[in-house]
Structure formats: C-alpha cells, structure tokens
Amino acid sequence: MFTQKDLTQLTARGMAPERVEEQLEAFRTGFPYLAIDRAAVVGDGIRKLDAEKAAELAVLYGKSVCRLSVEKFVPASGAASRMFKELYEYAGENKASATVEAVLSGLEKFAFYEDLAALDIPMKDPKAVVSAIVGGSPAEGTGLGLGKKPKGLIKFHKYTGGGRTAMEEHLVEVALYGGSPARIHFTVSPEHMDDFKALVNERLEAFSSKYGVEYEITYSVQEPSTDTIAVNPDNTPFREGDAAAGEILFRPGGHGALIENLNRIDADLIFIKTVDNVVPDHLKGDTVLYKKALAAVALELQQQVFSYLKAIDGGAGKAGDAAFAAEVRQFIEEKLCYRFPAGAEPTLAELRRVLDRPLRVCGMVRNEGEPGGGPFWAETSLGMPGALSLQIAESSQIDPAVREKLMGGGTHFNPVDLVCAVRDFKGNKFDLTQYIDKKTGFISEKSKDGRSLKAQELPGLWNGAMADWNTVFVEVPITTFAPVKTVADLLRPQHQ
Known part of the structure; x- marks a missing residue:
C-alpha cells in the first residue's frame, strides 16, 4: 500500500504506518452509529442544582x-471565516x-466599530464597509481583515x-475562578x-493588576501527527498533483x-x-458561580x-463483603451514572475498573434551538456488554432511522x-x-483541485x-451560554 516515499513522508509527520492503516480501514468499513438508549433529562442522567446548592458548592x-x-x-x-460567511x-x-x-x-454596537471608523473608507457605502470588515489589511489601513483572523482575536465586547x-475575556474569566496563578x-x-x-503580552499586566492574580499562559498547536489521511472515492490514498x-x-x-494536547x-x-x-463582565456572575x-x-x-479505590486495594470486599460491593455499585450507578445490565452481578474487579478512570462533569443547558450535541444514555465500550453510560452525541452519530425520536425526547444540549x-x-x-x-469518528465528502475525496x-x-471517561451531567443556566457562530450573534443582548 505504501511506497518508500510514502513511509518517508509519514516519518516526517511523526505518523506510524499502523495508525494510517487503521484510518484506511475505517474508510472501508465506516463508523457505526452510537447505540443510544434514550436522551438524558433532569432526574434521569442530568443533575439539577438549585441556587442555594450551587452557591454552597461554589x-x-x-x-x-x-x-x-x-x-x-x-x-x-x-478561523473566523465561517463567522463572516x-x-x-x-x-x-x-x-x-x-x-x-x-x-x-447595528454597526455602531460592534466592539470593532471604532477600528472600522478609523479607516479611510466611505462609511456610507455598504459594500465598502462590509469589504473592510472581512478583508483588507489593518497595517495598511485598508480593512480590518477579520475574516482571516482566528475567533479568539476578534473584538467581541465594548468597554470604556x-x-x-474573546481571548481577553477568557483571561478575565480564569482570573475569577482559576486561583493564583491563573493558568490557561x-x-x-x-x-x-x-x-x-x-x-x-500587551494586555497581561493590566489584567494581572486589575484582578490581583499572576498568570501562567501556555500554547500548543495541533500536531501534524494527528492529521488523518484523505482518500479517493474508492478508499485508496488521495495523492496531490x-x-x-x-x-x-x-x-x-x-x-x-486535541486530546493529545489535553493529555x-x-x-x-x-x-x-x-x-x-x-460574555461581558456584567454578565459573568452565573458563569463564574456555575464553573x-x-x-x-x-x-x-x-x-x-478515591476512598473506594483505596479501600478495595486495601482488601475491602474481598472476604465476601456483599454489603460493601453493593454500596460501591450503588454509588457507580446513582452518582457516576454508569448502569450495569439488568441482572448483572459485577465483580469487585469490574467495579474497580469503572471507578478507576478520568472523570468529567459537564454543564448542560436547556435546549432553546441552538445547534450542538446532546446528552444521551448510550451503550458503553468500557466494561460489561450492554452497560450504559452518559455520552455527548452529535446528530451525525445517531442512526437517521431513530434520530428524530431520540433527539425529540431531549431537553438539553451540550454547551x-x-x-x-x-x-x-x-x-x-x-x-x-x-x-x-476509536469507533466514533466522522467521514465527510470534500474536494481538492476539482477532484472528489473523502476526509x-x-x-x-x-x-x-472522552467516551470511556466517567461522565456526569449537571444543568447550568442558559445565561452561561453565549456562543458566537455568526457576526450578527454579537448583536444579541448577552454580548452588549
């Protein structure tokens, strides 16, 4: 399949041939739909906190x-290009x-309006204004070039x-709940x-002084070794030129x-x-509280x-202590939202395996029509066949035959x-x-230089x-969610 030239290319990218072969096999076989049982709702997979409990936890x-x-x-x-499509x-x-x-x-309501007005362009010419927002060069004074910038460097909010x-708002936010040093x-x-x-570097000293924290800021890029091979319609490697x-x-x-970066x-x-x-400062209260x-x-x-794992490794439950095993199982099912199959009697080793893995607590907001994945109960690839755990699923991961029914039963989505x-x-x-x-990827059809390909x-x-993590869902208020998918979203009240 791979020539010596190909292998040299893979080595230069830090990619193992076996990993690329796995990707090719996924093109040939496709990715299965998730085996979803039902949508998670409050009382069945989503925990609801009242204001008093949220404050107590904070x-x-x-x-x-x-x-x-x-x-x-x-x-x-x-990139912000889709934001300005x-x-x-x-x-x-x-x-x-x-x-x-x-x-x-609503031009004057945008945080970048002053920068736009400072350009030497006819502000009463709609096409000139729009062209200057998305294109041109700030250095040459011909436009803001926002369409070529990443979202993080777009001015979102006005202040005196x-x-x-958006990047600066994250610096402020982490100062309010991340401790000191505030690491991001x-x-x-x-x-x-x-x-x-x-x-x-330009803004850090001002934020550090204002919020009384020291910052530790690091960066990384998506490594070439995590790229995926593109293929022709017949699933052979797509070659350029x-x-x-x-x-x-x-x-x-x-x-x-980015799981590699997170790792x-x-x-x-x-x-x-x-x-x-x-969100702007005057609306950050709920965000900080619920974080x-x-x-x-x-x-x-x-x-x-940790308490259960230490007890298990210390010998608890090994002398036929059924009460201890039952307590651990109840915790796993009720608090970690991992459901063993009906009639199953998990061993202590199986209980331990479920406990000993990464944990994520995910905020879920009431669905008000925003696009995004949703919270579901689905069969898990970890542990006993037929066991259920909580998963965040995109619509493309759900069988079209049952998609409408399953998503119609949902009340929340993933922010x-x-x-x-x-x-x-x-x-x-x-x-x-x-x-x-690894069975939960996505395949899409694209083109390059007029030739069809699959990505x-x-x-x-x-x-x-994160499918094999312990996963817990907690309802958070809609006030904590203010995504900007198009530039017009910046005109919404939560960004003013």
Missing part, C-alpha cells in the same frame, strides 16, 4: 482551590441577507477604553501564534485531535470551554471514588462546559489516549475522545 470549591493545580483549556485554533457573499457577489442587514444597521477580544492554555494554529502571544505518484494528502483531524496538561482540574462562548459549582461536584465525586479530573487515586496522571472510543475526523474531543 464556597466548597473556593476553600479547595488553594491546594489544587487548576488550568483552563481553550481550543482557539478555529454571509458578509463575504455580500462583498463578493452582492448577495444580501438578514445577517448583512443586521450588521449594517476599548473593545475586548490556548491551542492555536501556527500562523496565528505570534498574534496571540503579542496581544497577550500526480494522482499516481504524488504525495499523500493529510488533513487536520478535527478537535478530537500534556499537568493539572488536578482542567476547565474546558470553547473560545467563542464568553465553581461544577468543579466542586467533580471534587466531591473524586473524593468518594461545551466541562470540568475534568485527570489524576488517579495515587496522584498519577491518567493517559487520556487510553480512554478514546476523516477523529472522535470529537468531548464526544468519542
């Missing part, structure tokens, strides 16, 4: 954070839309003294790394590849949030897990609001790459890449 976290290593992980390599269409093809009309009529980018890690595309670092002898085409493996984070607790889900509450839930569960506990009871880091369900995405970071 206090508990506040007392614990000083002895913990805490870090925030923000995938920030995504309709503006590009208007600038290039004069194609009007509701989004374009909203942008032009200037606008604040951004995954960034290589071409934008210098711009990220420059803005951080010469279709017979050209170099094999590899494509980024999607955000699931390198050395912390007790890791907060994960998408780069575009931030602390989710972390406290994780700490409470982890403490009990990507996670707190991860990634150490075992002995204090060692889990190897997160050992808890991926493969790795299991999504909060989907298949």
